[in-house]
Amino acid sequence: MAGYESAAEMEEVINRWLELIPGDEAIMEGCKGYDVSVEFEVEDLDFFFYTHFKDGSFSGGMGEFPGEAMVELCMSSAVFDGMFSNELDATTAAMSGDLAFAGDVSAAMGLQSLQEDLNRLYLVARGEAA
Secondary structure, three states: OOOOOOHHHHHHHHHHHHHHHHHHHHHHHHHHOOEEEEEEEEEOOOOEEEEEEEEEEEEEEOOOOOOOEEEEEOHHHHHHHHHHOOOOOOOHHHOOOOOEEEEEEHHHHHHHHHHHHHHHHHHHHHHHHO
């Protein structure tokens, strides 16, 4: 699994990914009825960003989630990249201690239906930044 050399390198990819998500019809359709906010902490880069899926809409940004995120995930950049490039299963990462989480994990599990599309867009964003 590849990680990122710097927070700036990862930020370029994540910014593009966050731009792509709201324009994706499959994701917007798939998140109807959800209200799930997730804060990501990438511990090796001291990097934070968040996503919020709310009834067919999406917002996301750099830094910590404004307010209280429903779910907080903490991992290395290599684990994040592995999870969103189809190289690593999140359950396996959590069971091995490579992914720490807090909050309403059952809410986040509801987003599993979006994982394939999120991965697809992440790979596009990563490819554009390369």
